[in-house]
Amino acid sequence: MMDYNDSHALLSGEQLIYAITIPLSTSIILANLVIVLGIAWNRQLHNTPNYFFLSLLVADLCTGVALPFIPLMGLNRELSFSSCLVAHVFPNFLFLAFLFNLVMVHYERYICIIDPLHYNNLWMHRSFPLALLAVWAPPLLYASLPAFGWNNWTGPDWKGCCASNQNLTALSNCLPNKTACCSYRRVFPTAFIYLEVYGLVLPAILTIAGMTGRVLWITRGQLKDICRLHRSVERGSQASDHEQRMNLRYTRCVVAVSLTFLACWVPYLIYMHVCIAYLISDTKRSSTTHIVLSCIGIGSMAVVPLVLGLANRQYTQPAYKLLQKLRDRWRRRVPGSEEVEV
Numbered sequence: 001m002m003d004y005n006d007s008h009a010l011l012s013g014e015q016l017i018y019a020i021t022i023p024l025s026t027s028i029i030l031a032n033l034v035i036v037l038g039i040a041w042n043r044q045l046h047n048t049p050n051y052f053f054l055s056l057l058v059a060d061l062c063t064g065v066a067l068p069f070i071p072l073m074g075l076n077r078e079l080s081f082s083s084c085l086v087a088h089v090f091p092n093f094l095f096l097a098f099l100f101n102l103v104m105v106h107y108e109r110y111i112c113i114i115d116p117l118h119y120n121n122l123w124m125h126r127s128f129p130l131a132l133l134a135v136w137a138p139p140l141l142y143a144s145l146p147a148f149g150w151n152n153w154t155g156p157d158w159k160g161c162c163a164s165n166q167n168l169t170a171l172s173n174c175l176p177n178k179t180a181c182c183s184y185r186r187v188f189p190t191a192f193i194y195l196e197v198y199g200l201v202l203p204a205i206l207t208i209a210g211m212t213g214r215v216l217w218i219t220r221g222q223l224k225d226i227c228r229l230h231r232s233v234e235r236g237s238q239a240s241d242h243e244q245r246m247n248l249r250y251t252r253c254v255v256a257v258s259l260t261f262l263a264c265w266v267p268y269l270i271y272m273h274v275c276i277a278y279l280i281s282d283t284k285r286s287s288t289t290h291i292v293l294s295c296i297g298i299g300s301m302a303v304v305p306l307v308l309g310l311a312n313r314q315y316t317q318p319a320y321k322l323l324q325k326l327r328d329r330w331r332r333r334v335p336g337s338e339e340v341e342v
Contacts, residue, residue, distance in 0.1 A: 013075050013291055020295040021068040028064030028302050032057050034319045035309035041318040048125045052108055053309070055132060056101040060305040063098045066091040067302065071294040074275075076183045081153060084182035089143050095298070096139030096200065102304065103204050104135045110211040113218060142200070146187050153186050193279060197272060205265060212261075216254060223250055260307050264300045271297030 036057050039045045070091045079087060104124070112119045124131035188196075227243045271293040278290060309315050 013288075014072065016288065016291050017071045017075075017295060018068055020292065021071065021299065024295070024299040024302075025064045025067040028067065028299070028306065029061055031306045031310070032061040032064065035306070035315045036061070038315040038318045042314060045314060048128055049108060049112075051128060052101075052105050052124070052131070053305075055135065056098070056105050056305050057309065059094065059098040059101045060302055062094045063298075063302050066094045067299060070095065070298050071291055073184045074290060074294055076181055079182035084153075084187060085147050085151075087182065088184060088187040089147055092196075093140050093143035096143055096196075097136055098302070099201060099204050100135040100139055103207060104131065105305075105308075106208050106211050110215060113215050142196070145192065146189075150189060150192060151187050152189050190279065193276075197276065201272065205269070209261065209265070212257060216257065219250065219253075223247070260304070264304045264307070267293070268297040268301040 036054065039050055039054055039057075069087065073088050073091065077084075077087075108122070108124060111122060119125075223246055226246065230243060274290060274293055313320075
């Protein structure tokens with residue numbers, strides 16, 4: 001059993017995680033539901049590209065549900081072998097599925113801009129179920145590898161991972177199939193963590209950043225061509241008001257994309273490398289800084305689909321109309337109630 005100090009540290013760590021993640025999780029879930037209902041309500045949005053985005057929203061909603069449990073993976077807890085696997089494998093699967101869906105959505109929109117003539121002939125449009133399987137099955141298979149034997153559950157020196165108490169016996173809580181010390185180090189081997197971070201997560205983030213930068217570069221070139229044609233028609237060398245408005249709109253787009261990347265991806269990249277530093281230094285306890293970074297990093301990354309969805313008026317139009325109707329009804333009731341009082 002854990003001593004008082006370890007139990008108090010675990011309890012305070014869990015309270016800090018819940019205090020940070022519960023508001024984030026609630027906001028992510030509600031925002032995803034608003035966008036999902038907006039797509040379901042508008043029949044004009046029932047097409048393959050929006051189905052991909054709907055799959056991303058479902059993955060993001062599941063990530064929002066699992067958000068409080070992902071930082072808990074950094075804490076050492078007393079759980080059975082099966083419970084420990086579920087507590088680590090399932091959140092990891094949801095996270096990887098979210099990342100794969102995000103890459104697929106960015107790739108689909110990237111091809112739409114890069115090669116619009118062949119956009120409708122993409123394999124993902126011809127066989128949507130296969131594309132959907134491609135973004136959900138590989139994360140499930142990879143996340144389930146610890147359940148198929150790639151774990152450190154029977155590794156040495158696990159008796160002291162839960163507590164610093166020296167009264168632990170040889171038949172203590174680190175035996176398989178009993179209440180044991182549940183740690184991410186026992187579920188995920190070091191090679192598994194390195195492969196996921198530098199073989200899956202980081203390449204996916206760099207791919208998304210590369211496609212976004214390429215789209216902005218192409219947009220800038222097209223904007224220059226439009227301005228050049230506009231000047232040739234107007235036969236003037238000075239930039240017109242219309243050109244200035246287009247340049248200003250492009251600048252705002254670049255600023256918005258840059259701020260989104262800084263606010264959503266940079267915190268997660270910092271958290272990811274802090275986790276690697278903890279792994280290299282063999283630190284067995286999660287500090288307050290590590291807990292805060294994990295909550296904010298994962299939560300900020302889960303906001304990316306919401307930024308994409310809320311920026312599209314077609315997705316938010318049903319919710320906007322509903323709020324407008326409620327506001328009109330409220331305004332009608334207030335004058336009526338005042339007249340009754342008079």
